[in-house]
Amino acid sequence: MMKRQRKKHSGAFKAKVALEAVKAERTLNELAGHFEIHPTQVVQWKQRLVTGAGDLFNGGVERDAVQEAALRDRLYQEIGQMKVELDWLKKKHELLT
Numbered sequence: 181m182m183k184r185q186r187k188k189h190s191g192a193f194k195a196k197v198a199l200e201a202v203k204a205e206r207t208l209n210e211l212a213g214h215f216e217i218h219p220t221q222v223v224q225w226k227q228r229l230v231t232g233a234g235d236l237f238n239g240g241v242e243r244d245a246v247q248e249a250a251l252r253d254r255l256y257q258e259i260g261q262m263k264v265e266l267d268w269l270k271k272k273h274e275l276l277t
Contacts, residue, residue: 189217196228197222 212219
């Protein structure tokens with residue numbers, strides 16, 4: 181038995197479906213049939229749109245960029261620390277052999 185390949189939808193497609201769901205001009209099943217997706221996906225994408233819409237007006241994108249920069253800086257710091265530790269261990273190993 182072969183597994184079905186999972187479809188990957190773009191963000192633009194998800195937004196289009198979610199906006200159609202918010203408009204409520206069609207039923208959930210009509211939307212799912214039209215876009216050839218499961219009705220549960222329509223509900224989930226609509227919920228994500230509704231709950232995340234406030235971030236569009238609160239600078240959510242800028243906040244995400246700041247969080248990413250902080251994460252990147254922390255990870256670079258950890259990489260640097262690990263490199264120093266690795267170099268130290270290599271020197272100790274050379275002295276013992």
